[in-house]
Amino acid sequence: MAAKICILQIFTLISFLLPVTYSIEFKFPAIFNFGDSNSDTGNLIAAGIESLDPPNGQTYFQKPSGRYSDGRLVIDFLMDAMKLPFLNAYLDSIGLPSFQKGCNFAAAGSTIHQATPTSVCPFSFDIQVNQFLHFKARVVELLAKGKRLDKYIPAVDYFSKGLYTFDIGQNDLAGAFYSKTIDQVLASIPKILEEFETGLRRLYDEGARNFWIHNTGPLGCLAQNVAKFGTDLSMLDELGCVSGHNQAAKLFNLQLHALCKKLQGDYTDSNITYVDIYTIKYSLIANYSRYGFEQPIMACCGVGGAPLNYNSGISCGQTKVINGTSVTAKACSDSTEYVNWDGIHYTEAANQYVSTQILTGKYSDPPFADKMPFLLDLKF
Ligand SMILES: *[C@@H]1O[C@H](CO)[C@@H](O)[C@H](O)[C@H]1NC(C)=O
Ligand SMILES: *[C@@H]1O[C@H](CO)[C@@H](O)[C@H](O)[C@H]1NC(C)=O
Ligand SMILES: *[C@@H]1O[C@H](CO)[C@@H](O)[C@H](O)[C@H]1NC(C)=O
Numbered sequence: 410m411a412a413k414i415c416i417l418q419i420f421t422l423i424s425f426l427l428p429v430t431y432s433i434e435f436k437f438p439a440i441f442n443f444g445d446s447n448s449d450t451g452n453l454i455a456a457g458i459e460s461l462d463p464p465n466g467q468t469y470f471q472k473p474s475g476r477y478s479d480g481r482l483v484i485d486f487l488m489d490a491m492k493l494p495f496l497n498a499y500l501d502s503i504g505l506p507s508f509q510k511g512c513n514f515a516a517a518g519s520t521i522h523q524a525t526p527t528s529v530c531p532f533s534f535d536i537q538v539n540q541f542l543h544f545k546a547r548v549v550e551l552l553a554k555g556k557r558l559d560k561y562i563p564a565v566d567y568f569s570k571g572l573y574t575f576d577i578g579q580n581d582l583a584g585a586f587y588s589k590t591i592d593q594v595l596a597s598i599p600k601i602l603e604e605f606e607t608g609l610r611r612l613y614d615e616g617a618r619n620f621w622i623h624n625t626g627p628l629g630c631l632a633q634n635v636a637k638f639g640t641d642l643s644m645l646d647e648l649g650c651v652s653g654h655n656q657a658a659k660l661f662n663l664q665l666h667a668l669c670k671k672l673q674g675d676y677t678d679s680n681i682t683y684v685d686i687y688t689i690k691y692s693l694i695a696n697y698s699r700y701g702f703e704q705p706i707m708a709c710c711g712v713g714g715a716p717l718n719y720n721s722g723i724s725c726g727q728t729k730v731i732n733g734t735s736v737t738a739k740a741c742s743d744s745t746e747y748v749n750w751d752g753i754h755y756t757e758a759a760n761q762y763v764s765t766q767i768l769t770g771k772y773s774d775p776p777f778a779d780k781m782p783f784l785l786d787l788k789f
Pocket of ligand 3: 731
């Protein structure tokens with residue numbers, strides 16, 4: 410009896426000291442990713458819609474790698490943490506890339522809302538889900554024919570045991586500000602999330618059970634938006650970010666969180682994890698020097714110099730003649746000092762910071778504890 414009470418007291422003490430978490434082992438056999446440039450590992454480039462020039466990719470891949478960054482993206486660091494290889498892009502099919510451990514359908518510029526003829530990127534979320542359905546049907550068909558493709562395609566049960574990751578919505582909001590008032594942007598959010606829900610439900614119907622959904626970041630802090638919409642100081646918050654854009658991101662995230670809760674209620678046989686990327690990125694921009702950065706908003710690769718080093722007419726690596734002078738958007742001397750790479754996307758250093766924060770589990774709902782094996786054994 411006395412011993413039992415003592416153990417109970419120790420457990421109470423432990424629960425008091427540690428937040429309530431569920432442990433995650435990252436034993437997913439495969440990852441299927443959907444999203445925009447935050448996690449595109451080569452789709453838009455393989456589709457031939459845009460091209461990326463050096464210095465993109467210089468820090469890690471030593472050449473442009475289909476990623477909008479100087480190096481790895483958050484998804485790359487997450488794959489590493491899960492002991493899985495980098496995800497190949499669905500459309501980047503030449504040279505026998507392996508899709509055994511998953512496939513990436515994310516495409517830069519994509520939106521949740523259905524693409525229109527004027528969209529930057531035709532691969533909106535509904536199309537990415539269609540591509541996944543085609544991918545899965547092909548895999549099932551090929552597996553039925555024999556085993557010689559095992560190295561290149563997932564096993565059938567990977568579709569139910571795999572993790573489905575999402576990072577999309579930023580372009581729906583950022584794009585809307587070019588033609589809508591803030592009130593109209595805010596009012597459009599429920600409709601955007603309805604389309605997102607439709608896609609998630611289609612994936613569930615195809616057997617997806619583990620969902621990991623990133624919310625959207627503080628887009629008002631991107632140099633691209635500060636340059637265009639932050640011309641008047643009254644539009645900026647204390648960090649120098651466009652308040653309206655961040656307000657839209659926060660409302661989107663609030664409603665996205667509610668959607669995740671609703672799906673968790675509907676799909677009790679599934680894990681639906683909401684990840685608060687906004688808070689991670691906003692804290693990084695607010696307290697950048699504490700995390701080893703020197704520039705929270707100014708782009709590393711761009712033209713024009715401080716305060717933004719950004720010109721919407723010249724993307725990273727491009728050369729253009731402006732007013733009779735040839736100008737090239739070059740990289741800064743040390744990208745690890747910058748949070749932002751090209752005015753729109755984060756540097757590898759910032760992506761690495763964001764992924765380590767994700768992996769603490771503190772920003773997830775439900776929260777999880779990574780690499781805390783003793784918690785695995787606590788059974789009450
Ligand atoms: C949910 O996640 C936990 C921990 O990773 C795992 O043990 C469980 O099998 C998952 N549930 C489903 C339905 O895959
Ligand atoms: C920045 O750090 C300070 C001091 O720890 C903290 O109070 C503040 O909440 C942080 N800002 C953000 C946006 O996280
Ligand atoms: C080009 O020259 C015009 C006229 O001098 C000036 O207003 C404009 O800002 C210049 N453009 C750039 C990108 O420097």
